[in-house]
Amino acid sequence: MSDENIVFDESLGENDYGLIICGDTGMLKGIFIPENLEDEDIPETIVKICKEYFDIDPNEDVTLH
Numbered sequence: 001m002s003d004e005n006i007v008f009d010e011s012l013g014e015n016d017y018g019l020i021i022c023g024d025t026g027m028l029k030g031i032f033i034p035e036n037l038e039d040e041d042i043p044e045t046i047v048k049i050c051k052e053y054f055d056i057d058p059n060e061d062v063t064l065h
Helices: 044-054
Strands: 018-021 028-032
Touching (some): 028 044
């Protein structure tokens, strides 16, 4: 890994998702969803990760704060 800083959203492609995880608690803080996919369900592989590690289904219509 280089010493170069990478901007999170600039490092993602147009179809890439990103998990935002708190460095202090390890809890899921959010999911970066590409603009062109905002109206689509989150892919099943990401849902499985979220369910297994964070006990959250990101495709449910619930807002968590």
